[in-house]
Amino acid sequence: MSDAKSDAKAAGSVDVFGFAARFAPLIFLLLLMAVFAVVEPRFLTPVNLFNIARQVSVTGLLAIGMTFVILTAGIDLSIGSMLAFAGLVAAAIAKGGLSDRFTVGDDAIGYGWPLAALGAIAVGVVCGYLQGFAITRLKVPPFVVTLGGMSVFRGAALLFAAGGPISGFDEGYAWWGQGKIGPVPVPVIIFLICAIAAHVMLTYSRFGRRVYAVGGNPEAARLSGLNVNAIICTVYVIMGFFAGLCAFVLSARLNSAEAVAGTGYELTVIASVVIGGTSLFGGVGTIFGTVIGSLLIGVLLNGLVILNVSSYIQQIIIGVIIVLAVAFDTYAKSRRRTA
Amino acid sequence: MSPDQTEPPLLRLTGISKSFPGVKALEGVDFEVAAGEVHALLGENGAGKSTLLKILAGAQSADRGAIAIAGEAVTLASPQQAQAQGIVTIYQEFTLAPNMTIADNVFIGREPGSRLFVNNRALHAATEVLTREIGLDRSPRTLVRELSVAEQQMVEIARALSMQSRLIVMDEPTSALSQAEVEKLFKLVLELKAKGISTIFVTHRLEEVFRICDRFTVLRDGRNAGTGIVAETNVEGIIRLMVGRELKALAARRVTAVPGPMALAVEHLVRRRTPVAPHAIELRDVSLQVRSGEILGIAGLIGAGRTETARAIFGADPFDSGRVLIGGVPVDIRSPRAAIAHGIGLVPEDRKQQALFLALAIKSNLSMAAHDRISRWGAFIDGRKELDLVEEYQKRLNIRMAGPEQKVGNLSGGNQQKVVLARWLALGPKVLIVDEPTRGIDVGAKVEVHNLLFEMANAGIAVIAISSELPEILAISDRIVTMREGRVTGEVMRDKADQETLMTMMTAPIDRAA
Numbered sequence: 001m002s003d004a005k006s007d008a009k010a011a012g013s014v015d016v017f018g019f020a021a022r023f024a025p026l027i028f029l030l031l032l033m034a035v036f037a038v039v040e041p042r043f044l045t046p047v048n049l050f051n052i053a054r055q056v057s058v059t060g061l062l063a064i065g066m067t068f069v070i071l072t073a074g075i076d077l078s079i080g081s082m083l084a085f086a087g088l089v090a091a092a093i094a095k096g097g098l099s100d101r102f103t104v105g106d107d108a109i110g111y112g113w114p115l116a117a118l119g120a121i122a123v124g125v126v127c128g129y130l131q132g133f134a135i136t137r138l139k140v141p142p143f144v145v146t147l148g149g150m151s152v153f154r155g156a157a158l159l160f161a162a163g164g165p166i167s168g169f170d171e172g173y174a175w176w177g178q179g180k181i182g183p184v185p186v187p188v189i190i191f192l193i194c195a196i197a198a199h200v201m202l203t204y205s206r207f208g209r210r211v212y213a214v215g216g217n218p219e220a221a222r223l224s225g226l227n228v229n230a231i232i233c234t235v236y237v238i239m240g241f242f243a244g245l246c247a248f249v250l251s252a253r254l255n256s257a258e259a260v261a262g263t264g265y266e267l268t269v270i271a272s273v274v275i276g277g278t279s280l281f282g283g284v285g286t287i288f289g290t291v292i293g294s295l296l297i298g299v300l301l302n303g304l305v306i307l308n309v310s311s312y313i314q315q316i317i318i319g320v321i322i323v324l325a326v327a328f329d330t331y332a333k334s335r336r337r338t339a
Numbered sequence: 340m341s342p343d344q345t346e347p348p349l350l351r352l353t354g355i356s357k358s359f360p361g362v363k364a365l366e367g368v369d370f371e372v373a374a375g376e377v378h379a380l381l382g383e384n385g386a387g388k389s390t391l392l393k394i395l396a397g398a399q400s401a402d403r404g405a406i407a408i409a410g411e412a413v414t415l416a417s418p419q420q421a422q423a424q425g426i427v428t429i430y431q432e433f434t435l436a437p438n439m440t441i442a443d444n445v446f447i448g449r450e451p452g453s454r455l456f457v458n459n460r461a462l463h464a465a466t467e468v469l470t471r472e473i474g475l476d477r478s479p480r481t482l483v484r485e486l487s488v489a490e491q492q493m494v495e496i497a498r499a500l501s502m503q504s505r506l507i508v509m510d511e512p513t514s515a516l517s518q519a520e521v522e523k524l525f526k527l528v529l530e531l532k533a534k535g536i537s538t539i540f541v542t543h544r545l546e547e548v549f550r551i552c553d554r555f556t557v558l559r560d561g562r563n564a565g566t567g568i569v570a571e572t573n574v575e576g577i578i579r580l581m582v583g584r585e586l587k588a589l590a591a592r593r594v595t596a597v598p599g600p601m602a603l604a605v606e607h608l609v610r611r612r613t614p615v616a617p618h619a620i621e622l623r624d625v626s627l628q629v630r631s632g633e634i635l636g637i638a639g640l641i642g643a644g645r646t647e648t649a650r651a652i653f654g655a656d657p658f659d660s661g662r663v664l665i666g667g668v669p670v671d672i673r674s675p676r677a678a679i680a681h682g683i684g685l686v687p688e689d690r691k692q693q694a695l696f697l698a699l700a701i702k703s704n705l706s707m708a709a710h711d712r713i714s715r716w717g718a719f720i721d722g723r724k725e726l727d728l729v730e731e732y733q734k735r736l737n738i739r740m741a742g743p744e745q746k747v748g749n750l751s752g753g754n755q756q757k758v759v760l761a762r763w764l765a766l767g768p769k770v771l772i773v774d775e776p777t778r779g780i781d782v783g784a785k786v787e788v789h790n791l792l793f794e795m796a797n798a799g800i801a802v803i804a805i806s807s808e809l810p811e812i813l814a815i816s817d818r819i820v821t822m823r824e825g826r827v828t829g830e831v832m833r834d835k836a837d838q839e840t841l842m843t844m845m846t847a848p849i850d851r852a853a
Contacts (some may be wrong), residue, residue: 205719206710209703216696223655223693224707224762225679283698 025276025292029299036303043306050185056298057191058250060291062265063272064191064198065242067290068235070273071202072215073282074135074142076236078149079243079269080262082127085157086247087257090120091166094173113173113252120251121244127153128240132233150266157259167256177252187249194242199287211235216283271322272297279329297321347410349374349537350395350426350506355404357390364390365401366561372506374409375535377528379548379569382558383581383640383809383842388541391558395508395539396428397421408505425505429495431514437484441475442466444483445498469497473527489520496527500536507531508539513547514642514824525551543640543823545574546848559583575839578846582809582838598817599631601667602801603683603770608651608661610825620647622658623825629770634792634802636816636833638809638841644825645805646688649772653685654678665769679708682769686759686776688805690752694759697748701740702729704747704758709765732761736791753784760791771795772803777811789815809838821845 036043062079069076096110110116127149134145179186202208213221214231222228251257276293278285297318304314352370356363365387372378382388393399394406397415406413408424415421421428435444442462443450451465452458466479475493483491492512499507509528513521528538528551540552548555548569556566557580565580610622622644629635637645651658654672662669665681672678675685687693696704706713706725713728715721729743736757740750747758756776763771773792777785792815796802806812812819819836821829821844829844 204722206714207718209707209710209720212699212703213696213707216698217692219692220694220696221707223653223675223685223687225676226707227676283696 025289025296029292029296032296032299032303036299036306040303040306043303046183048302048306050183050188052295052298052302053188054185054253055302056294057185057187058246058253059265059268059272059297060191060294061194061242061246061249062269063276063290063294064194064287065239066269066273067198067276067278067285067287068202068211068238069142070270070278070280071211071282071285072232072235073218073280074232074235075146075270075280076131076142076149076239077146077266078127078131078153079239080265081150081153081157082124082240082243083247083250083262083265084257084259085127085153085160086120086123086244087251087261088157088161088166088259089123090116090248091169091251091257092161093119094169095166110170113170113176116173117176117245117248120248121241124240124242124244124247125237126240128236128238128243129233131240132236135236136229136233154259161257161259163259165256165258167254167258169252169255174252174255177249177254187253190245190249194245195287195291202287207231207234212283214282267318267322268297271318271325274322274325274329277329279332280326281329346374347407348372349376349409351407351410352391352394353405353407355391355394355401355406357394357399357401363561365394365558368404368558368561368563370556370563371566372537372539373553374505374537375532376554377532377538377540377552379552379555380539380541380558381545381548381555381577381581382564383807386558386581387561388558389510390561392428392508392510392539392541395421395426397426422502422504425503426508427499427502427504427506428508429492429499429510429512431511433491433495435483435491435494438482440480440482441470441477441486441494441497442479444494445469445479445501447498449501465501466497469500472500473497473530474523487520488515489517489523492516492524493527504536506537506539508541510541511543511642512540513542513544521547543642543846544848545577545846548577549574557581574843574846578839578842582842598633599799601628602631602633602665603652603803604628604664604667605648605652606662606664608648608658608663610647610651610656610658620644621825622647622651625661625822625825625827627820627827627830629801629803631769631799631801632796634796634804634815634817636812636819637803637805637822638812638819639822639845641807642824643822643845645822646774647825648822649685649774649803649805650687652678653683653772655685679766679768682767684708684763684766684768684771686756686763686771686773688774688778690755690759690779694762695747695755697746699747700744701738701747701750701758702726702743705729705732705761706765708762712765728765732765735764736761737787751780751784753780753787756780756784756788757791760788764795768800770801770803772805774805775807776804777806777808785811809841812841813838823847 042048066076094110094113094116131145131149134140135142176186181189202211210226210231213226214228218228250261272294273290274280275296276289278289301314348371350372352368355365355368357365368391380388394401397418397420400416406415413424415424445466446462450457451461463479470477470479473493473496475490475497477490483494512524516524531538542548552569554566554568555577557564557577559581606626608622608625612619612621620642625648639645650656652663654674654677663672670681672681691697702725706728710720713721713724726743738754738757740754747755777788792802792804804815813833813836816833819831819833819841820827821841823845828847831840
């Protein structure tokens, strides 16, 4: 068979499996919503739907950052700890120190929410950079570095706030977590803006193109003249940025920051990204998929709560889902190879 | 020694054929080894030696043909079966566990003792008998990673002997040894021979064949090109068999332009093995130059250091000493990025592993190194400019594809290679190194790639072409250097070269005092 013929054929035939794989998360999401709607009428009320959206926004912000990381075939297990640390720093800045940690209202004169938000993001970015440095320069695998980071940042958070929470923010601060624009909660808007920005970055920017390249084939990326280390390091900085932003929003929503915040988030977030079709092997995935994946997990958890399913069982379900999603990805990868 | 006519030979292969998708690796090969014989198995890269070795080792099975040992038909369906028949293969890359002892490695999977426990005393005693027999002066308790390459090889041989093997297959056993170690190995092979154990000796060093082998068999294009008695031939005779007579012209020759100024020079490049990579191919002393508008061919057998030279120039691997000059000026290139900034491009030997992003679109693959050309506001990719770029090179290189969004993994090998070439052309390089530019692509695309290389040279690019196919080297090069064991062993203008002179230069003995 000639080149032209076989190439044209490969492109022309409809890839049913590929199509199904691409839209499977969306179809599954709609199915799940339909099932919950039938079983429990309260599920489809606007109040509940906005509730889901607001919950999803928090882990969704982390999932956006995690998409960048996983696209390079990396992983970040430290995000929960990073979130707690960054949240406490933001809270301390907002309250002007650690002495007034429970004072509410005008007595708590701090440095205001803008500086608090910047502080949280700065903490995330620095933590992310340190991890990126260890991964690219010290050549320690991401799993190990971020497992260490998980412990280090949690310890830093506990140390920073001496174990206790910092709560009670002014209205300006609280608005970022509890406010609304029209009927839409502010965190949802932040999430959507970030998702769109990340989508544009991954799809249309040079950097985004290189993230896919490094994840898809690091050796080819290096031989194509890409600065692989810089790209990988940047990806962890981006993850840190989102962890910091998320820490600010979450503390505003809860009106409190505490050292145990974000425990176990890494699992939910990684599950969201992987269910959304991003391959743990790197190089394949989209922000659109991650948004769907985050919604799927959010809807599932919310539905289970409404149906009074024990939170212990929820944990089991999340764990099973992440393993199944990766099994599916491995299967899809073997198909891609033989195709 | 002449094979005994009255008794069946130790090993007899009849009509062995083996095909892989698109390639006939072996076709009707007959091959015999007598008891107590040292038999050289020779041939160019890709002649079918590796496939034959794998069949003997039980790692692959033949499509057709019969294998008989001492006159009895056998099947070698697995490495275990091959070993049970007394055939043990020692690969170039040893199969030892570095963090286990010599004794553990020799008897791995066959440790003396009960079902649950290993009898360490018996294990060490049995190992000591073997190591003494072959002259390995080390305690059985020594960890393998503390041994030299030559000593590790002896552990492999001890393992072979522990399996009561009758035939030891050695794949390039001398390539990583010093001269003194080679002598020791030869002595051992001759001792084994005296005990009636046969050896199949695969080597690129023809002078070694005349040192210790009784007979030789040459494979060419998957067929047995000839078997003979070593004492009755010479190096030229063997080379003639390896190269064959037919010389097919591959592509129309370009009219050679007068080469321009010196584009790239490499002086005394040296890259040594490290403890981390004890089997890495060394560059011992490589010097070469290429002018603008010239195609320099590098010929050499596998392991000669051609790819390593290319990667060192391109900054993909570090080197220990020597220097690279561009336009007569020394440059410090420590990464592919720096090389690209100096106008050097590399089309690596393994397209799928080293060049392509198989899951990404053709356009992403093609423009990957040329983002500066198609960017908008510095940070973004201008989709319009990118499509124009793809269209330009699709036309110029005649890339047959469904569209720029098609995944590059779905293209044929030839079109994939054109995408890689386009990636570098889009950068406008001064020097382009192509490593095995037509490996695994069909004849039509091959001619197109050759013409493209001519076009590039005519446009003033200095091209360095590495190929294992001598007809290809002869067809595309203006000038050819040959390499062997990390050294440049000769240089010849294309009109003075033919396959036999090149093969002689590629296999020329080198004084390896070091």
